[in-house]
Amino acid sequence: MPMRNRSRLFLLTFVVALFMGMLCWPANAVQAKPNADEPKAIYKVDTDKKLVALTFDISWGNKIPEPVLKILKDKQVTKATFFLSGPWTVRHPEIAKQIKNMGFEIGNHGNLHKDFSNYPDAWIRQQVGLSEKAIKQVTNVKTTLIRTPNGDFNPRVIKCLNSMGYTVIQWNTDSLDWKNPGVSAIANRVLTRAVPGDIILMHASDSSKQIPQALPQIIDGLRAKGYQFVTVSELLAQAKVKTEVQ
CATH class of the missing domain: 3.20.20.370 (Glycoside hydrolase/deacetylase)
Structure with a gap:
């Protein structure tokens, strides 16, 4: 197989593998949910009162x-x-x-x-x-x-x-x-x-x-x-x- 065709085949294989990997990637690895139990400091209070x-x-x-x-x-x-x-x-x-x-x-x-x-x-x-x-x-x-x-x-x-x-x-x-x-x-x-x-x-x-x-x-x-x-x-x-x- 000519070198140019090999390069194209390698590139196509890499793109397909990358795409499939993204589909299989766990959702929580892309965007972790905030931990509600994590200790917090108080900045303000949610109230309608002035x-x-x-x-x-x-x-x-x-x-x-x-x-x-x-x-x-x-x-x-x-x-x-x-x-x-x-x-x-x-x-x-x-x-x-x-x-x-x-x-x-x-x-x-x-x-x-x-x-x-x-x-x-x-x-x-x-x-x-x-x-x-x-x-x-x-x-x-x-x-x-x-x-x-x-x-x-x-x-x-x-x-x-x-x-x-x-x-x-x-x-x-x-x-x-x-x-x-x-x-x-x-x-x-x-x-x-x-x-x-x-x-x-x-x-x-x-x-x-x-x-x-x-x-x-x-x-x-x-x-x-x-x-x-x-x-x-x-x-x-x-x-x-x-x-x-x-």
Whole structure:
């Protein structure tokens, strides 16, 4: 058989074999179904009610937290969730107590500000245990919500934290206030992205220099859109109620 004909025959055989192989390929090998049992973090809650949770991470400084708290008081915002790091809580116990005494919800933001996914479960348990102990000693709050440092996690990390009794809280709307992009940029980002059931990420650390100016605009703007403020736990309860009704 001439070389040209051999090449054509080989090519035809290869194409037929490839086609038959695709027909016999298992459907789940092409597109795996998502695992419903895989541990998950909470970004937002599915609800028709105009409810949002304002959340503030604090891991450094004492210049920004107090103005943020004053704004919330002046604007009569009584529901918000603060995620506190252990070392910050120890260094600034009076501010941590003020957050508790104002009735705001307190969550855990870890101890060392390092990505949990880079460390084994034993390290994660130790770090979360240290911050949990510090928050409990200062505020008498046993935390059950956690926002991991840098928002870093993977399924293993979530599974480890769930086994400690924690619900991992992320965010759906990120203010990017830590980048200090400008007061209007921070406020507009939140106001244009917020949706019912949203968890909104902000910071009350000293690195977020513009949040005291942006926060009043965010509060007023969300209220003008008909939103009410709740804690993260209250938002999660809405999802539970909806599930039970269904």
